[in-house]
Amino acid sequence: MPLISLVLIDSEDKARNDAIAILNSFGGHVGILATANDLQEGIKIIQTANPQIVILEVKEIEQGVKEIAFLVSRFPRTTIFVTAADKNPDWILKLVRAGAGEYLTRPVVAQELAEAIQKVARAHTQKNVQNSEKGSVVTVYNPSAGMGTTTIAVNLAATLAGRGESVVLIDLNLFSGDVAAFLDLAPRYTLANVTAKMGQIDASFLRSVIVQHSSGVHVLNGPVDLGDADRILPGLIQEVIAILQTIFAYTIIDTGGQLSDCNLATFDCSDRILFTTILNLPALKNAKRYLAAMDYKGFGADKVKLIVNRHIPKDDIKIADAEKVLNAKAYLAVPNAYADAKTSINKGEPLISCYPRSPVTKAMDELARQMVLETTVNGKTALQGGI
Numbered sequence: 001m002p003l004i005s006l007v008l009i010d011s012e013d014k015a016r017n018d019a020i021a022i023l024n025s026f027g028g029h030v031g032i033l034a035t036a037n038d039l040q041e042g043i044k045i046i047q048t049a050n051p052q053i054v055i056l057e058v059k060e061i062e063q064g065v066k067e068i069a070f071l072v073s074r075f076p077r078t079t080i081f082v083t084a085a086d087k088n089p090d091w092i093l094k095l096v097r098a099g100a101g102e103y104l105t106r107p108v109v110a111q112e113l114a115e116a117i118q119k120v121a122r123a124h125t126q127k128n129v130q131n132s133e134k135g136s137v138v139t140v141y142n143p144s145a146g147m148g149t150t151t152i153a154v155n156l157a158a159t160l161a162g163r164g165e166s167v168v169l170i171d172l173n174l175f176s177g178d179v180a181a182f183l184d185l186a187p188r189y190t191l192a193n194v195t196a197k198m199g200q201i202d203a204s205f206l207r208s209v210i211v212q213h214s215s216g217v218h219v220l221n222g223p224v225d226l227g228d229a230d231r232i233l234p235g236l237i238q239e240v241i242a243i244l245q246t247i248f249a250y251t252i253i254d255t256g257g258q259l260s261d262c263n264l265a266t267f268d269c270s271d272r273i274l275f276t277t278i279l280n281l282p283a284l285k286n287a288k289r290y291l292a293a294m295d296y297k298g299f300g301a302d303k304v305k306l307i308v309n310r311h312i313p314k315d316d317i318k319i320a321d322a323e324k325v326l327n328a329k330a331y332l333a334v335p336n337a338y339a340d341a342k343t344s345i346n347k348g349e350p351l352i353s354c355y356p357r358s359p360v361t362k363a364m365d366e367l368a369r370q371m372v373l374e375t376t377v378n379g380k381t382a383l384q385g386g387i
Contacts, residue, residue, distance in 0.1 A: 004030050004053060004120060005030075005053070006023065006030055006031065006033060006053040006054070006055065006117075007033050007034050007035070007046055007049060007051040007053075007054050008020070008054075008055045009036045009037075009041075009055065009056045010035070010083070011037050011057060011059075012057070015057070015083070015106060018107060018108070019055065019108055019113075020032060020035070025110065033045070033049040034049060039067050042054070042056075043074075046071075046075055046078065050077070054071060054075075054079070054081070055083060056080055057106075058082050058083070058091075061095070064091075064095055065098045068082065068099050068100050069098045071099070072098070072261045072264070073259075076234070076268045076298075079235065080099060080101055081103075082100045082104065084103070084104075084105065085105065085106045096233065098261075101116075101120070101235050102119075122199065123239050134246065135244070135245045135246075135248045135249045135251060136245075136272070136375050137250075137270045137271050138252050138253070138271065138274065139252075139255060139266055139274065140152050140254050140274045140276060141255050141256065141273055141274070142256055142276045142277060142290075143257060143258060143259075143286065144256070148334070149173075149254055150173070150178045151341055151345075151360075152274065152307060152334065152364070152367075153179070153252050154169065154182045154183065154217075155344075155350050155351050155352065155360065155364045156252055156368060157250070157252040158213075158217050158364075159364045159365055159367070160250050160368045160371065160372075161215055163368060163372065165249045166249045167248060167252060168218040168248045169218070169219050169253075169254065170191075170219075170220045170222075170240075170241075170252070170253045171219070171220070171222035172222060172254065172262065173255055173256050174232055174257070174262065175226060177221070179221060182348065183217070184347070184349070185211060185219060189208070190209070190222060190223050190224055190228070191220060191221065192224070192225070192229075192231060193209050194236065194240060195231045195233075195236060198239065201239050201240060201243060203247055206220070206240065206243055206247070207247070214353075215352070220244075233262070234261045238269055241269040249375075250371070250375075253266055253270070259293055259294065264297065267299050267303075270303065271374075272305060272374070273294075273303055273304045275287065275291060275307065276307045277306065277307070277308060277309065277322070279310075279317040279321075280317065284325050284326065288325060291306075291327075291328060304328075306322075306323075306326065306328045306329065307330075307331055307333075308322065308330050310335075310336040311334060312335075312336045332370075334360055334363040334364075337355075337360045340355045340361075341360060351364065352364065352365075
């Protein structure tokens with residue numbers, strides 16, 4: 001097991017000392033960076049130490065939910081273990097949904113802690129694969145529906161596949177995903193089928209739940225049942241993406257909704273985030289809020305690129321106006337060709353297949369060309385083969 005760095009936050013001296021004794025028994029595989037009595041003291045340590053794991057004592061459920069959500073949002077690369085005396089399933093469900101990677105009952109059992117740490121170690125081993133052996137991850141995002149994120153994600157994936165690249169498209173719009181509908185697919189398996197294997201996922205298993213579209217794009221569909229969406233956790237998403245990067249040259253992710261833990265985990269794994277907007281006042285107002293929030297969380301202009309969708313040059317609001325309001329340069333303007341896009345969706349075919357001369361198709365070709373160029377410049381390997 002590789003060396004794992006850890007910060008322990010616990011108010012009880014005995015519990016803290018017992019946990020330290022267990023961790024020390026792992027023979028140097030776990031490095032205890034520091035201990036703290038409470039979260040306020042612990043945050044200062046986490047900010048500078050950047051641990052892979054934080055073990056957090058929770059005494060009261062609502063406060064625990066708030067503390068975990070805060071830690072996950074501020075430190076998305078850190079896995080949170082909870083220790084609590086209460087074995088109530090409702091506690092476990094609420095804390096895991098808030099972002100806890102593990103729930104350990106007090107007093108902590110050495111074997112349970114060891115297994116939890118081994119799971120994190122495996123995930124970090126997958127993340128630490130050299131860049132030259134990893135494919136690129138591109139996320140298309142806007143918090144609101146109707147901005148064209150799925151259109152861009154689907155057609156970017158199809159265009160890259162048309163260039164001979166191995167591509168997988170993941171639908172992470174967990175509560176309102178449309179990728180399968182856009183491609184007229186009815187996958188037998190979805191991301192919900194992966195949850196039971198969390199911590200033990202491998203390439204062979206992922207191949208078994210992915211379906212290939214006639215365009216050459218491989219698709220991992222989001223959960224069909226809304227109840228299953230709650231079971232998709234940030235750790236699962238990171239584990240899946242890490243493995244897909246070893247199989248495909250490009251992992252394209254379609255997502256939306258709030259800056260939730262799952263979205264933050266996705267952004268953290270992404271080489272590029274394409275923030276899609278249209279040029280009207282409500283969309284730009286929302287874009288300004290979310291771009292600022294993403295920047296605060298560490299996803300700034302070096303990673304986040306602005307895509308102006310359904311662009312009409314003669315519209316009242318110009319691209320230059322939007323750039324000034326958003327304090328961001330437009331990475332690409334996708335022309336408005338609503339009729340082409342609508343027919344493409346209704347046929348269940350990407351634009352490159354049914355409208356190869358559409359201005360949107362040309363814009364997607366330019367976007368794909370830029371993605372390939374950046375991949376080459378950044379030293380990423382265009383992995384061959386795929387499924």
